[in-house]
Amino acid sequence: xxxxxxxxxxxxxxxxxxxxxxxxxxxxxxxxxxxxxxxxxxxxxxxxxxxxxxxxxxxxxxxxxxxxxxxxxxxxxxxxxxxxxxxxxxxxxxxxxxxxxxxxxxxxxxxxxxxxxxxxxxxxxxxxxxxxxxxxxxxxxxxxxxxxxxxxxxxxxxxxxxxxxxxxxxxxxxxxxxxxxxxxxxxxxxxxxxxxxxxxxxxxxxxxxxxxxxxxxxxxxxxxxxxxxxxxxxxxxxxxxxxxxxxxxxxxxxxxxxxxxxxxxxxxxxxxxxxxxxxxxxxxxxxx
Amino acid sequence: xxxxxxxxxxxxxxxxxxxxxxxxxxxxxxxxxxxxxxxxxxxxxxxxxxxxxxxxxxxxxxxxxxxxxxxxxxxxxxxxxxxxxxxxxxxxxxxxxxxxxxxxxxxxxxxxxxxxxxxxxxxxxxxxxxxxxxxxxxxxxxxxxxxxxxxxxxxxxxxxxxxxxxxxxxxxxxxxxxxxxxxxxxxxxxxxxxxxxxxxxxxxxxxxxxxxxxxxxxxxxxxxxxxxxxxxxxxxxxxxxxxxxxxxxxxxxxxxxxxxxxxxxxxxxxxxxxxxxxxxxxxxxxxx
Numbered sequence: 001x002x003x004x005x006x007x008x009x010x011x012x013x014x015x016x017x018x019x020x021x022x023x024x025x026x027x028x029x030x031x032x033x034x035x036x037x038x039x040x041x042x043x044x045x046x047x048x049x050x051x052x053x054x055x056x057x058x059x060x061x062x063x064x065x066x067x068x069x070x071x072x073x074x075x076x077x078x079x080x081x082x083x084x085x086x087x088x089x090x091x092x093x094x095x096x097x098x099x100x101x102x103x104x105x106x107x108x109x110x111x112x113x114x115x116x117x118x119x120x121x122x123x124x125x126x127x128x129x130x131x132x133x134x135x136x137x138x139x140x141x142x143x144x145x146x147x148x149x150x151x152x153x154x155x156x157x158x159x160x161x162x163x164x165x166x167x168x169x170x171x172x173x174x175x176x177x178x179x180x181x182x183x184x185x186x187x188x189x190x191x192x193x194x195x196x197x198x199x200x201x202x203x204x205x206x207x208x209x210x211x212x213x214x215x216x217x218x219x220x221x222x223x224x225x226x227x228x229x230x231x232x233x234x235x236x237x238x239x240x241x242x243x244x245x246x247x248x249x250x251x252x253x254x255x256x257x258x259x260x261x262x263x264x265x266x267x268x269x270x271x272x273x274x275x276x277x278x279x280x281x282x283x284x285x286x287x288x
Numbered sequence: 289x290x291x292x293x294x295x296x297x298x299x300x301x302x303x304x305x306x307x308x309x310x311x312x313x314x315x316x317x318x319x320x321x322x323x324x325x326x327x328x329x330x331x332x333x334x335x336x337x338x339x340x341x342x343x344x345x346x347x348x349x350x351x352x353x354x355x356x357x358x359x360x361x362x363x364x365x366x367x368x369x370x371x372x373x374x375x376x377x378x379x380x381x382x383x384x385x386x387x388x389x390x391x392x393x394x395x396x397x398x399x400x401x402x403x404x405x406x407x408x409x410x411x412x413x414x415x416x417x418x419x420x421x422x423x424x425x426x427x428x429x430x431x432x433x434x435x436x437x438x439x440x441x442x443x444x445x446x447x448x449x450x451x452x453x454x455x456x457x458x459x460x461x462x463x464x465x466x467x468x469x470x471x472x473x474x475x476x477x478x479x480x481x482x483x484x485x486x487x488x489x490x491x492x493x494x495x496x497x498x499x500x501x502x503x504x505x506x507x508x509x510x511x512x513x514x515x516x517x518x519x520x521x522x523x524x525x526x527x528x529x530x531x532x533x534x535x536x537x538x539x540x541x542x543x544x545x546x547x548x549x550x551x552x553x554x555x556x557x558x559x560x561x562x563x564x565x566x567x568x569x570x571x572x573x574x575x576x
Contacts, residue, residue, distance in 0.1 A: 003509065010509040011475065174504050187299065193508045199501040208496015212503050213487040216462050219516040220481045221291065221298040226514040228507040 002200050002275060011230055020048035024079060026063065026070045027053070028288070037062060042070045044078070049267050051287050068249065075108050075282040076256040077245055079231055083194060084112035084170075085241045086234035091192035091227045092168040096121030099162050101181055103127040103173035105137045105146055106257065107274075108282040109194065113170045114143050115254050122168070125161045127154070127177045129277045136280075140255055155180040165189075174198040182215070185222055193228040197275060257281030290488050290563060299518055308336035312367060314351065314358045315341070316576070325350060330358045332366070337555050339575050356537065363396050363570035364544040365533055367519055371482060372400035372458075373529045374522035379480035379515045380456040384409030387450050389469055391415040391461035393425045393434050394545065395562075396570040397482060401458045402431050403542050410456070413449045415442070415465045417565045424568075428543055443468040453477075462486040470503070473510055481516040485563060545569030 001023060004015045015021050029041040034057035037043065043060035047053045063070045068077060075081065088094060100117045104110040105126025114124045114137065126137045126146040137146035145161040147154060158180040165186040171178065175198025185191075219226060248254040259279040261270040267285050274283040289311060292303045303309050317329040322345035325331065331348035335341045351358045356365060363369065376382060388405045392398040393414025402412045402425065414425045414434040425434035433449040435442060446468040453474040459466065463486025473479075507514060536542040547567040549558040555573050562571040 008509075011511065171504065171508075174501055178500075178504065193504060196501065196504045196508055199505055202501060205497035205499055205502055208498050209493035210496050210498050210500075211493055212466075212499040213462055213484065213490060214493055215500050215503065216459065216466065216481060216484045217487055219514055220459075220484055221296075221516065223299065223516045223518060223521065224514075225516075226507055226512075228509070228511045228513075230511060233511065 001271065020050050022046065022048050024074055026074060027055075027060075029060075032057070044073045049264070051264055067246070071258065071284055072249075072256075074284060075258065076112065076249065076254065077242060080108035080282065081112055081245055082234065082238060082241050083231040084109045085116060085245065086231060086237050087192040087194050087229055088113055088116055088168075088170065089237075090234060091225070091229060092117075092170060092190050094120050094122050094168060097123070098167035099123040099125065099164055099186075100168040100170065101125045101127070101158070101162065101166050101177075102170040103149070103177035104195075104197065104277070105143065106133045106141070106280060107172070107277075110170070110172055111137070111141055111256065111281070112254065115141055117168070118142050118144075119248070119253060123162075123164075125158070125166075127158075127173075127180075133280060136257070140257075149176060155183070159184060168192075170194065172197060182218060185218070185224060187222045189222065189224050191224065191226045193226060200275065258284055260284045260286050262286050289559065308338050310334065310336050312362055314362060315343075315348075317348075320345070332361045337552070339552055355534070359546065359572055360537075360544075362572060363546065364400065364537065364542065365530060368396035368570065369400055369533055370522065370526060370529050371519040372397045373404060373533065374519060374525050375480040375482050375517055376401055376404055376456075376458065377525075378522060379513070379517060380405075380458060380478050382408050382410050382456060385411070386455035387411045387413065387452055387474075388456040388458065389413045389415070389446070389450065389454050389465075390458040391437070391465035392483075392485065392565070393431065394421040394429070394568060395460070395565075398458070398460055399425070399429055399544065399569075400542065403429055405456070406430050406432075407536070407541060411450075411452075413446070415446075415461075415468075421568060424545070428545075437464060443471070447472060456480075458482065460485060470506060473506070473512060475510045477510065477512050479512065479514045481514060488563065546572055548572045548574050550574050 003010045007014045105128040134146040137143040171193045172195040174196035259281040291298045295302045393416040422434040425431040459481040460483040462484035547569040
């Protein structure tokens with residue numbers, strides 16, 4: 001969504017000025033001319049920030065509220081879940097004993113990356129904003145450690161938390177987390193690049209020094225893999241993901257937390273708050 | 289070799305001060321206690337900058353001068369050839385119609401990357417220092433275009449030479465070539481990182497702006513793969529490489545050029561000259 005609010009070249013076309021930002025939504029059918037959908041059905045639809053819409057039935061996926069709370073398809077069973085699962089699997093290539101670091105550790109994607117990695121026998125170190133989120137990451141999500149990004153000396157604390165170096169850095173944030181991670185990357189480490197929230201609002205490059213040449217040298221001397229991706233690349237994996245994640249949810253092996261705002265007027269503050277890390281869990285806006 | 293002349297952390301341990309720099313060499317056997325090697329045999333050996341040595345037969349590979357000039361195993365049939373072949377194959381993943389860019393286009397690795405890519409149906413754009421090297425790249429090596437890095441406006445000339453963008457950038461140089469390439473990279477482009485010559489002598493980061501955040505954003509928004517490697521990672525491919533490259537050489541489909549200096553005293557100037565781009569072809573030093 002944030003990428004579409006800019007005309008910088010990206011995988012997502014910019015939203016025209018004056019149009020509502022596009023988004024996935026869970027909606028309730030009010031009226032249907034299609035025999036496959038009836039009033040009252042709940043569907044997943046790719047639409048926009050608005051309270052009513054006209055959609056083709058072919059673009060609606062009917063959800064089963066008995067299987068999971070319907071909003072799960074916006075989070076743990078939806079795009080954020082698939083992003084975490086597929087980016088970790090296909091690019092992170094986790095092996096038991098690896099050390100994984102992820103920022104935004106209590107967010108929609110980061111919380112799942114860390115939990116899936118723990119299920120696969122990795123050491124998981126998160127970074128989050130504030131003591132409460134860090135406690136949630138270690139006590140509820142089961143991370144091995146979580147570092148408060150608001151405290152000083154992140155680099156030293158990261159080194160202490162990763163005594164065997166870092167094998168996978170799941171990049172969501174950029175900024176200080178990336179800076180702390182770089183010197184600790186092991187040979188053949190993998191960096192799935194899924195987001196760089198810290199720089200989304202930058203309009204010019206920060207004042208130097210220019211760390212680009214050193215990054216390229218690091219990629220060379222440590223045989224790193226740095227790989228940007230969007231979840232649509234792995235759409236073919238959707239059934240496998242839903243099967244595995246549903247089983248984890250059913251056996252309480254994956255925890256997910258929601259941060260719900262109410263009303264269309266809360267869309268903008270909720271969205272900005274999410275980018276600034278003020279949400280605690282998957283940011284959702286409920287309109288009914 | 290250059291990496292070993294620094295105690296910065298790398299895949300190669302530093303050469304101790306006072307020791308000769310390690311290198312691959314082709315040597316002639318003077319005396320042998322092993323039945324598999326006789327005086328006069330020519331061998332490939334991993335040794336150091338010196339004119340005589342004592343080596344175990346197990347560490348010597350006997351070469352067949354009837355198959356190719358023996359120094360070929362230091363270049364086109366050796367480590368540089370394997371580097372070009374394996375980096376392109378496994379990380380570059382070339383597809384017919386792709387556009388590939390490589391700097392150091394007339395050097396030991398770059399000249400082979402470009403020629404192999406041409407054989408596979410790619411559009412190949414090189415960068416080299418000076419008009420003579422650029423002519424060699426297009427007229428003798430068969431590159432589609434070669435840009436002189438000593439002329440101004442490399443970025444605009446690169447854009448003109450790559451009308452369909454860039455799908456593979458084989459990174460040998462860093463510096464201005466990388467800067468010119470970045471804005472032109474297509475979605476899902478691959479960047480095998482094999483060298484960053486332009487920054488090998490840097491002891492501090494260049495004055496800003498800091499382009500690291502923008503690079504990470506580019507990797508994200510264009511789903512780029514940036515992957516450092518050393519040829520030893522692909523050692524298992526050596527037989528397949530030698531078979532394919534020998535066939536290309538036998539049918540004159542690959543051209544290779546040597547830049548030979550003479551005498552042990554020329555090692556240092558030849559090595560520095562190679563890093564500064566003064567060689568024209570694979571830099572070799574001949575001692576006999």
